[in-house]
Amino acid sequence: MGQYPWHSLLTIEEKSATPVYLQIANAIIKEIQVGRMKPGTKLPGVLVTSDLLKVNKKTVEKAYSELSLQRWINVTPKVGAFVSKDLPDRENRALQSPGAFNIAEKPHFDLEGQGIFQLPPLQRGNDIVFNDGFPDGRLIDHALVSRTYRSIVNLKSYRPLLSYTDPYGDGVLREVLANYLNETRGIKCSAENVMITRGSQMALYISMMLLLKRGDVSVVSDPNYLFADETLSYLQSKIHKVAVDKNGINIDKIEEVCKRDGVRLVYVTPHHHHPTTVTLSAARRMQLLKLAEKYRFAIIEDDYDFDFHYCHNPILPLASVDTEGSVIYIGSFSKTVSPAFRIGYMVASKKFIDEAASLRKIIDFQGDAILERTIAQLINQGELQRMIRKSLKEYGKRRDYMNDLLTTELAGALKFDKPRGGMAIWVTLAEGLRLDELSKAARKQNVSISDGRAYGNKNAFRLGFASLEPWEIGEGIRVLRDILMNVLKS
Amino acid sequence: MGQYPWHSLLTIEEKSATPVYLQIANAIIKEIQVGRMKPGTKLPGVLVTSDLLKVNKKTVEKAYSELSLQRWINVTPKVGAFVSKDLPDRENRALQSPGAFNIAEKPHFDLEGQGIFQLPPLQRGNDIVFNDGFPDGRLIDHALVSRTYRSIVNLKSYRPLLSYTDPYGDGVLREVLANYLNETRGIKCSAENVMITRGSQMALYISMMLLLKRGDVSVVSDPNYLFADETLSYLQSKIHKVAVDKNGINIDKIEEVCKRDGVRLVYVTPHHHHPTTVTLSAARRMQLLKLAEKYRFAIIEDDYDFDFHYCHNPILPLASVDTEGSVIYIGSFSKTVSPAFRIGYMVASKKFIDEAASLRKIIDFQGDAILERTIAQLINQGELQRMIRKSLKEYGKRRDYMNDLLTTELAGALKFDKPRGGMAIWVTLAEGLRLDELSKAARKQNVSISDGRAYGNKNAFRLGFASLEPWEIGEGIRVLRDILMNVLKS
Structure with missing residues (x-):
């Protein structure tokens, strides 16, 4: 036993954050677990080991004591240390194999076609x-945002924000946002109709998850916002693409799909269609709402750039005149504050928001409470608007x-x-x-x-x-x- | 027409952030959209309206001009302004109905039993x-965390972090974390095996989503971590509960389930079982790994409190001796830095991590790049360890x-x-x-x-x-x- 091949097993790294005795103990645990040191094997004595490894005797003793505490070995005084006999035997194998279980075999959803998942080009050095169509981070008053953030961290009321909070989002922001949306976009809602999400993408994902079973029919424009399509196809919706002209998506064509296949949801970007920037005409807006009532489908209104309109004022969203609760309204602060600060929101019936919060809880528990409070304050002070x-x-x-x-x-x-x-x-x-x-x-x-x-x-x-x-x-x-x-x- | 009931339609709010002309325009748009002003209806003249509403004539003109630009009305000089005839007629309805589409009817998953979803008690005033078992936010050096955060915001290299980044998480943190996990926990991994998530909950959700189809069998301990159970039941896994004794979960019982029903995944908290705090014994660890190889199931190892061990050193995770890629290892910084800063991670085969990133992209695009870089720096400077x-x-x-x-x-x-x-x-x-x-x-x-x-x-x-x-x-x-x-x- 004296010639135990310590050197093939262990190189002591003096500079490591892990103490030497623990490096020794962990190396032996690994040997046991991968099956190279069998149950019942006697470990070399403390003196021999300290000599071979060129470490202090106390260090080896401490390593063995650690192993004993963790029940990997049994130490019998004056007899020696033995790998615990309670451990099961294990064949000797190499580390790092590709995976015993097969992910592709039975994924929750088919993962085909995911290759086209592709991020837009990143902002890089001198290129x-x-x-x-992303905002310019340089125009954002980061100093103001950080100052507000810090002022909240310094509040006495800050402590609760540091613990687990609410899957619906910060209560203050939900209140402030409901007022803000009433005032600026004519959306009649109260805090209970609002859930704060991480960016609008999470709102898209959650609403689509709640609405769709595999194979359910959804309607989108052709062309369409890439990540809405990707989310629908990941969820295995049957996607119908409907053409867009200068007045936006063609509502008559949507009705054809309703008659033929039954439609579960229609995803639209009425303010400026993504990607073509066309505005959905007044007539078609009303036609779409009527259709939703008639065929009882949900409209996901992604109002990603309500704030950015250069001619007349922005047209009010569908959600502002939705008398039947057909519209799930999605918005975001990513384009106004920064894409790095991912705060979006979803406005819908209380019932839908409650279901959304249940799903959100298992995805993510909650959002960034301090950041959410920061945005609430920026709105209240008029800074966001500025x-x-x-x-x-x-x-x-x-x-x-x-x-x-x-x-x-x-x-x-x-x-x-x-x-x-x-x-x-x-x-x-x-x-x-x-x-x-x-x-x-x-x-x-x-x-x-x-x-x-x-x-x-x-x-x-x-x-x-x-x-x-x-x-x-x-x-x-x-x-x-x-x-x-x-x-x-x- | 002169006696148009403006007052029932519109109260002008002088203090509103919305200019008065826009308040008028929006009120009229709403009247048109809810069907109270029909297509072809002549609007009252500018003078009459300005008189009734007690606003300047220019303001009414601006409102009508806005409506015309948005194509809600047609203005014929010297004849008058008319609600556009292109608009479809709509029945007159009240706002705020409960929802035309039925969420409960066809949810993606059954939502029954969600009532037990229950957050742990929140930290409150004098109670x-x-x-x-949450950390104490008061012990955290928030000043240090904010200082580090700000130092990153002030870096020249900060700008890319402000734009859209990477669904795998910040590249620097992935590198740093791979080294850290190698060094402190013996997990042989490189950056490509690591995905950064929002807290460990997102890692749980994503790995379970990828592994399970509806009805697939999962094994958990009895009792078990509440939110792991909730996630599995939300995903409609068939859950088998296996008893825990003083050595942790009973592996023999898991094998019985494997033989009887086939097991897709086993969720464990080996370091300190949640909720009972028992440590999974050395013998059972090895037994579980052997079982995973034999029956080809995935082990989700939730190592939520690796850092908090008071007697001997923490036992190395299953992932450190996983020779077959059976283990999906999940950890978090929520308990060390703050639950409000939700940064967790998942370590698995590159193939699994790639699939996980595809799903993460549609859930959320990406994490908090600046916060992730902050944590990377805290680790590199040894501050996290302190x-x-x-x-x-x-x-x-x-x-x-x-x-x-x-x-x-x-x-x-x-x-x-x-x-x-x-x-x-x-x-x-x-x-x-x-x-x-x-x-x-x-x-x-x-x-x-x-x-x-x-x-x-x-x-x-x-x-x-x-x-x-x-x-x-x-x-x-x-x-x-x-x-x-x-x-x-x-």
């Missing part, structure tokens, strides 16, 4: 990234600038309408030009644009303007122009 | 709350104090073992005493304890000590003693 106005002014300029550049520099190569709101221009390439090739060529010159896959390869994409300064927009469009000019010439 | 040591010392004292008090003051009325770790003592009332009655009587004296429902009405409960100062523990136990003394006497 110019035309993203999908932040929105400031961003809106800047984004409006950027929209105009991009629109002018596209008109003067790229007429002929692409079609687009000046959007009345939002953070991106929906651009379709002229016939004969290929978006995937343009995207590839632009990448080589450090300019990122979508390759169009996110919206069904229609040779069209969202050219985000909000997160870029004018010089960045100019430089990026110059690169795109030069590439297209070469192609058009050749 | 003494013996919670389920915070743990500091809390551990204090919690150890509180455990001893509560244990001594229970022994001296309440012997005879209850049974318990001094826990070797964790944040609560598992207490069973003596025969003839009723926990629900004790809980009720204590509430009247502003002392909260569980009524036992959370753990299957076994007349047993977790008496949390970690979040209370010694005087609070003493005062609370005195109240419980006085109640029990009266009962025992009568």
Whole structure:
């Protein structure tokens, strides 16, 4: 036993955070558990081990004592230390095999087609990234947000926020938000109709989970917001895609689906359709609400950019005139405060909100109580509204600038309408030009644009303007122009 | 038309954040949408309206112009303004009905039995709350956490963290955590095996969602961690409950279920069983791993309180000796940093982590990138470890104090073992005493304890000590003693 191969088993790391005696004990535990030290085996003596490992005798003693306390070994004074006989024998195996259980075999949902899951381009170093229409984090008054956050942390009433709170979200924010939505968007609701979520995506996920069984029919626009589609297909809904024209989604076509297959939910972005930025016309809004009443489906109204409208005032949401409780209204502060601060919300009947909270509890328990309280305070002090106005002014300029550049520099190569709101221009390439090739060529010159896959390869994409300064927009469009000019010439 | 009942329709609020012209426009839109103003109806003239509403003529003009821009009305100069004829007619209805679509009718999962969903008692004003075993937020160095947080916000590299990031979690934290888990817990993993989640609950939800189809068999201990049970039953798993004794869950009984029904996953809390605080014995650990290999089930190892162990060192997790990839290892920083900062993690095969990230993306996109980076930095600087040591010392004292008090003051009325770790003592009332009655009587004296429902009405409960100062523990136990003394006497 004296020549036990300690060295193959254990290298003592002097600088490790784990004390040496524990390194020894853990190495022996691992040997026992992987079956290289069998039950009943006598361990080498303390002196021999300390000599071989070049550590103090006390250290080895402490290791053995730890092993004994943890019941891996039995120590009989004057006889020696033995691997506990109570332990089951185990075959000797290598670590790190791929997994005994098979995830793909029986997943809760089919995981096929998940390959297209694809995040929009990230903001990177010196590149110019035309993203999908994200806000500009540089315009946000982070100092104000942190100051407010800290002022809440310093409150006496802060302590309860640090413990487990409420799956519905912070009670103060629910109250403030209900008032805010009444006042700014005409949505008649009280706190009990409001659940705070992490970003609007969680609200989408939860409402779709609650509404859909596998195979239930949902209707979306074509093209549609990528992550709404992804969520529906992950939940194995039968998805019907309905065309969008200049007045938004075609409601007559939705009715056809209702008659033919029965519809469980319709997902819409009425304010500015995502991705095409079109506003759902007044007539179609009313038609859609009537349809929901007639065929008893739920409308998920994703009002992701209510605050960003450059011409007249924003049109009030469907939820503001929903007399029948057909609408589940979803909004977010990610675009106004920051995408990193993920606070969204869902407004619906109390019954639906109660069910949503039950699901939310097992997903996540609760949100970020302190951050939620921060937002409540920013709203109450009018600061959120000021932040929105400031961003809106800047984004409006950027929209105009991009629109002018596209008109003067790229007429002929692409079609687009000046959007009345939002953070991106929906651009379709002229016939004969290929978006995937343009995207590839632009990448080589450090300019990122979508390759169009996110919206069904229609040779069209969202050219985000909000997160870029004018010089960045100019430089990026110059690169795109030069590439297209070469192609058009050749 | 002159006597249009404006006053029943609209009260102008001078102090509202919404400008007066928009209040007028929105009120008219609502009238149109709910069907009280029909398509083709002529609106009262500007002068009449301004007179009736006692507002400036310009304001009414602006309101009508807004309505026209939004296409709700058509204005013909010198003739008048008319509700657009393109709008569909709509019956006149009251707002606020309960919901046209029926959620309960076809939920994705049965929602029965959700009534028992019950949060542990919240921390409140002057009450003494013996919670389920939560940390004490007062011991946390919030100043340090905020300082670190702010230092990251001030970094140049901060900007990317403010935009959309990665559903796997912050790359830096994944690296740091993989090293930390290697070093402190012997878990051989690299960053690709790690996903950062919001608290351990999200890791539980995601792993269970991926593993289970409706009706799949899962095994848990009896009693068990409430929210693991709730998640499994929400997902409609067929749950088998297996008894726990002083060595932890009975593995032989698990094998019986494997033989009889086939098992898809086993949920365990080996370090300190939740709720009873028992440690899974060395022999049973090895037996469980062998069983997982033989019957190819997944082990979800919820190591929720690895850091809180008062006697010898913590026993290394099952995941550290899992040679077959059977173990999905779940941990959390909620108990070390703060429950309000919800950062947990999941360690598993790369394949499993990739699937988990796909699901996480539709639930939530991503976590709190800045907070995740904050934790990475706290680990790298050794601060997290210092915070743990500091809390551990204090919690150890509180455990001893509560244990001594229970022994001296309440012997005879209850049974318990001094826990070797964790944040609560598992207490069973003596025969003839009723926990629900004790809980009720204590509430009247502003002392909260569980009524036992959370753990299957076994007349047993977790008496949390970690979040209370010694005087609070003493005062609370005195109240419980006085109640029990009266009962025992009568």
